[in-house]
Amino acid sequence: MSDAYMPGFGNDFETESLPNALPQGQNSPQKCNYGLYAEQLSGSPFTAPRGTNERSWLYRIRPSVRHTARFSSHARDHWKTAPHICDDVMPIGQLRWDPVPMPDEPVNFIDGVRTMTTAGDVHTQVGMASHAYICNAPMGDDYFFNADAELLIVPQIGTLEIFTELGRMTVAPTEIAMIPRGMIFQVDPADGEARGYICENYGAKFTLPDRGPIGANCLANPRDFKTPVAAWEDKETDCRVHVKWCGQFYVTEIGHSPLDVIAWHGNYAPFKYDLKTFSPVGAILFDHPDPSIFTVLTAPSGEEGTANIDFVIFPPRWMVAEHTFRPPWYHRNIMSEFMGLVHGQYDAKEEGFVPGGMSLHNMMLPHGPDTMGFEKASEAELAPTKLDETLAFMFETRFPQHVTSYAMQLETLQDNYIDCWKGLKKRFDGSIEGNWD
Ligand SMILES: O=C(O)Cc1cc(O)ccc1O
Ligand SMILES: [Fe+2]
Numbered sequence: 001m002s003d004a005y006m007p008g009f010g011n012d013f014e015t016e017s018l019p020n021a022l023p024q025g026q027n028s029p030q031k032c033n034y035g036l037y038a039e040q041l042s043g044s045p046f047t048a049p050r051g052t053n054e055r056s057w058l059y060r061i062r063p064s065v066r067h068t069a070r071f072s073s074h075a076r077d078h079w080k081t082a083p084h085i086c087d088d089v090m091p092i093g094q095l096r097w098d099p100v101p102m103p104d105e106p107v108n109f110i111d112g113v114r115t116m117t118t119a120g121d122v123h124t125q126v127g128m129a130s131h132a133y134i135c136n137a138p139m140g141d142d143y144f145f146n147a148d149a150e151l152l153i154v155p156q157i158g159t160l161e162i163f164t165e166l167g168r169m170t171v172a173p174t175e176i177a178m179i180p181r182g183m184i185f186q187v188d189p190a191d192g193e194a195r196g197y198i199c200e201n202y203g204a205k206f207t208l209p210d211r212g213p214i215g216a217n218c219l220a221n222p223r224d225f226k227t228p229v230a231a232w233e234d235k236e237t238d239c240r241v242h243v244k245w246c247g248q249f250y251v252t253e254i255g256h257s258p259l260d261v262i263a264w265h266g267n268y269a270p271f272k273y274d275l276k277t278f279s280p281v282g283a284i285l286f287d288h289p290d291p292s293i294f295t296v297l298t299a300p301s302g303e304e305g306t307a308n309i310d311f312v313i314f315p316p317r318w319m320v321a322e323h324t325f326r327p328p329w330y331h332r333n334i335m336s337e338f339m340g341l342v343h344g345q346y347d348a349k350e351e352g353f354v355p356g357g358m359s360l361h362n363m364m365l366p367h368g369p370d371t372m373g374f375e376k377a378s379e380a381e382l383a384p385t386k387l388d389e390t391l392a393f394m395f396e397t398r399f400p401q402h403v404t405s406y407a408m409q410l411e412t413l414q415d416n417y418i419d420c421w422k423g424l425k426k427r428f429d430g431s432i433e434g435n436w437d
Contacts, residue, residue: 007251081247099356158194167228344390
């Protein structure tokens, strides 16, 4: 598959896959060229202020109302939606999982979504869910859209071929993809098998964080975000469109592919982004800064500085701080932290937190480096060192994350996670040096 992309974050893009398919100077001609139907997809209220007003105009073979017929409900057991509070007592401790095992039977991307946590309330469009996905089969004639949320996809194993109404994206581990709320798509594992993470954002869209005194450059730069050019298929087979709507799942049968947009323009669009292009800014003299310096994207909550979700990464970087305990400090946080590891090691937990694994440090629950990490960092010679070949990330939300019973019953839940702090012994002996032997 050959993909082509347009650079920029939130730009007003335009793209056509046939000459003159895109009307010029107007959105809604009396008759569109090629007999196409014009359709607006609104990602914000019509009257949203200019800076957050998002919509695209799609020129397509059939309007999407013909891509949906009567809906019937369709059970999907593993994809949960907030509010989803299990009957069991909420496990509030620190939690960590090894990767979700790959399935033996064929499972496509949508059927392979496994909800780990939910937060907030989909009905009021606040909060999020953290999912793992596992998949080893293409979607074939099945298509999907999520009316509840945009989807931030973080591949960990296997490249994904993502075909959306607005075009095709190839997304490999170390890259991320964003699929806007309401947009129809298909995802196929290019290498036969794929695993990764999804942040389902029920709230206001992810955007770039302000950089404050950092200025006009660094962190995630807008030109590194890539939106696909128009691509389509004209397929007349028994296709199904699956829908997630207020936590329920539905399906409708149609006789053709809904991915039939020949041209489009606007700023409500999918994108991908290579996390290797994130330019970290950090401590160049002493102390460990707050991880907000590594925010790639932030989804605002309406309260200033208090994100519905921050998507934060821990990329390769030089550690140079003098007279400093360099890994994350011990801390308690009003925000709830769900973490994953794309590859390598995380400096606060060199063992036990493995690629494809997950951890949850919920609202106000203490955490920090394990015993080994603490001892190593306390004694390390503080020469400049590079943390290399590593990529961890965090979905951090202002809301408590409720763990699903699937996550609690997962065979890869680590029963002994909290033992990683057991060896943090008392070093206070009344002397100013403390007892470090
Ligand atoms: O808990 C974690 O490992 C994530 C994290 C990293 C960091 O550098 C500072 C704070 C924080 O929550
Ligand atoms: Fe933390």
